[in-house]
Amino acid sequence: MRTVIAGMAVIALSTGPALAKDRAAVKIECKETETSLVYDCALHLSGKKSGKPVEGAKVAVKPDMPTMPGAHNIRAVEAKPADKPGAYGFKMKLDMYGIWALKVTVTGPLRDIVVQKIEFRK
Amino acid sequence: MDDHVITVLNNIGGFSFIALSAYLLLLSGEISFGQQAFYGIGAYASGMMTAMFGLSFWLALPLAMIVSGLAAAAVGGLTLRLRGLYFAIATLAFAETVRLILVATTWQVEVDGEPVGPNGSEGLGNIRWGFDNEYEPVDFLWMIYGTLGIVLLLFFLMERSRLGSIIRTIGADRLLAETQGIAVTRYKILVAGLAGALAAIGGAFYAHIQTTVYPENFDVMLGVHSLAYGLIGGLGTAVGPILGVLLDVGFLEAVEWIQGYRMIVFGGLVAVLLIFMPRGILDERRIHRLRTALRGRRQARTHGAAGA
Numbered sequence: 134m135r136t137v138i139a140g141m142a143v144i145a146l147s148t149g150p151a152l153a154k155d156r157a158a159v160k161i162e163c164k165e166t167e168t169s170l171v172y173d174c175a176l177h178l179s180g181k182k183s184g185k186p187v188e189g190a191k192v193a194v195k196p197d198m199p200t201m202p203g204a205h206n207i208r209a210v211e212a213k214p215a216d217k218p219g220a221y222g223f224k225m226k227l228d229m230y231g232i233w234a235l236k237v238t239v240t241g242p243l244r245d246i247v248v249q250k251i252e253f254r255k
Numbered sequence: 256m257d258d259h260v261i262t263v264l265n266n267i268g269g270f271s272f273i274a275l276s277a278y279l280l281l282l283s284g285e286i287s288f289g290q291q292a293f294y295g296i297g298a299y300a301s302g303m304m305t306a307m308f309g310l311s312f313w314l315a316l317p318l319a320m321i322v323s324g325l326a327a328a329a330v331g332g333l334t335l336r337l338r339g340l341y342f343a344i345a346t347l348a349f350a351e352t353v354r355l356i357l358v359a360t361t362w363q364v365e366v367d368g369e370p371v372g373p374n375g376s377e378g379l380g381n382i383r384w385g386f387d388n389e390y391e392p393v394d395f396l397w398m399i400y401g402t403l404g405i406v407l408l409l410f411f412l413m414e415r416s417r418l419g420s421i422i423r424t425i426g427a428d429r430l431l432a433e434t435q436g437i438a439v440t441r442y443k444i445l446v447a448g449l450a451g452a453l454a455a456i457g458g459a460f461y462a463h464i465q466t467t468v469y470p471e472n473f474d475v476m477l478g479v480h481s482l483a484y485g486l487i488g489g490l491g492t493a494v495g496p497i498l499g500v501l502l503d504v505g506f507l508e509a510v511e512w513i514q515g516y517r518m519i520v521f522g523g524l525v526a527v528l529l530i531f532m533p534r535g536i537l538d539e540r541r542i543h544r545l546r547t548a549l550r551g552r553r554q555a556r557t558h559g560a561a562g563a
Contacts, residue, residue, distance in 0.1 A: 199469040201476055202461065203266035204507060208259045234467065246386050248467035
């Protein structure tokens with residue numbers, strides 16, 4: 134019994150949160166193109182603590198609709214670096230208007246995951 | 256494996272738990288529109304334990320199951336006198352209450368300089384156990400299907416046990432069960448608790464894959480789907496609800512081109528299916544026929560071998 138409790142304590146504590154590193158601050162702005170439900174989005178990526186723009190990161194964005202979890206399996210799109218430091222751009226096609234949660238996965242010089250809820254209207 | 260395929264498979268696996276949860280209640284004769292509440296309690300409880308208090312997912316998962324199971328047993332106890340439609344409405348009301356409580360709840364602690372915890376309609380974010388420990392979606396795939404395999408095995412054992420017979424007897428005729436000396440009240444609360452714990456598994460996986468959960472994730476849409484899975488796939492076996500999930504998610508994937516109208520088309524198809532197959536595709540009669548055919552083939556093979 135003692136071994137089981139000790140084992141459980143090791144499992145419980147061994148995989149806690151990672152130590153503090155700089156996290157990502159993400160700003161997303163989207164505009165609907167001439168094709169309905171197709172959006173051109175600008176993403177700005179910076180360090181949360183440093184405030185400095187993050188360049189050379191691999192950024193993937195996956196939309197999901199919170200009211201219909203898992204119902205819209207839209208593929209993740211890659212955000213490409215744009216002309217300014219920390220600026221990235223991506224195009225995505227949604228299934229319908231409404232509130233979407235965009236999951237932004239950042240790898241490279243900064244590793245983080247950020248989810249933002251945005252309302253897409255006609 | 257392609258990331259998109261893994262996401263779809265993770266969704267199928269995750270929804271299978273809430274489908275089995277609603278199926279278990281259906282076996283006991285109860286229709287619940289509120290299993291999303293226990294999926295949500297599982298998601299929030301496990302997410303809070305890993306994100307706010309640094310517990311491992313493998314410890315948070317059983318604890319979330321206990322929290323959700325106890326909540327479900329309490330609801331089961333409070334609604335014992337209700338039957339049919341009244342029970343269904345009570346479960347829906349409970350689920351909406353849970354969702355509204357989540358909208359109204361803010362409780363955050365500081366982790367690595369960041370506020371972490373439920374933040375009303377902004378949800379519970381920073382559920383980073385998987386991300387911080389470098390778990391890829393494919394790792395969650397193995398975790399989900401491993402757990403689902405264990406749950407299915409337990410279901411098969413249960414359905415062949417005395418407990419399984421009791422649950423089906425209560426579901427078929429509560430009065431008959433009572434006259435046979437079955438403690439219906441006790442078993443109803445047990446089934447409600449087990450169903451709540453099952454739904455929590457799906458919620459816990461969902462929270463740790465998504466890393467952020469919102470109260471609206473657990474609204475009536477999820478409850479209706481979880482009930483539909485069992486009714487589409489069939490109530491004859493635990494594989495039925497999983498078949499229902501496969502057909503639902505598979506169908507939604509196949510008709511991606513009709514976009515926002517998919518749910519409307521899906522709803523119509525479910526209605527048509529239920530007219531022709533009221534207890535689903537793999538209903539008790541089909542499963543019985545299948546089992547008899549398999550037994551017959553096995554016996555013929557044994558006799559053939561003995562004759563030779």
